[in-house]
Amino acid sequence: MCDFTLREYGCDPEHKRYIASRWCEEYSRTHKRCNPLRVCRREDWRHEVCGDCKERSPVDWEFMIQRNETQHKIKYSKKIANYYCLSFA
Numbered sequence: 001m002c003d004f005t006l007r008e009y010g011c012d013p014e015h016k017r018y019i020a021s022r023w024c025e026e027y028s029r030t031h032k033r034c035n036p037l038r039v040c041r042r043e044d045w046r047h048e049v050c051g052d053c054k055e056r057s058p059v060d061w062e063f064m065i066q067r068n069e070t071q072h073k074i075k076y077s078k079k080i081a082n083y084y085c086l087s088f089a
Helices: 025-030 071-087
Strands: 001-009 016-022 038-044
Touching: 016 071
Parallel strands: 001 038
Antiparallel strands: 001 016
């Protein structure tokens, strides 16, 4: 059984994180995470906001990122089509 640290945030009473502090032998073999049943330590982070609730500031290169997923799929499929045309032509 793995040892876990419970970190509680102040943004919402339900916002908690279980962080593995020590992996068990089974995890070493299977790389499957155990259920956080064994909490060895509690951390009070009520003065902090969890990563899900933090405000995200846009990065400087935001204008370069294409957010339209359909455009990305079309460009990707064209690249694949061009690759196959060049490969088998």
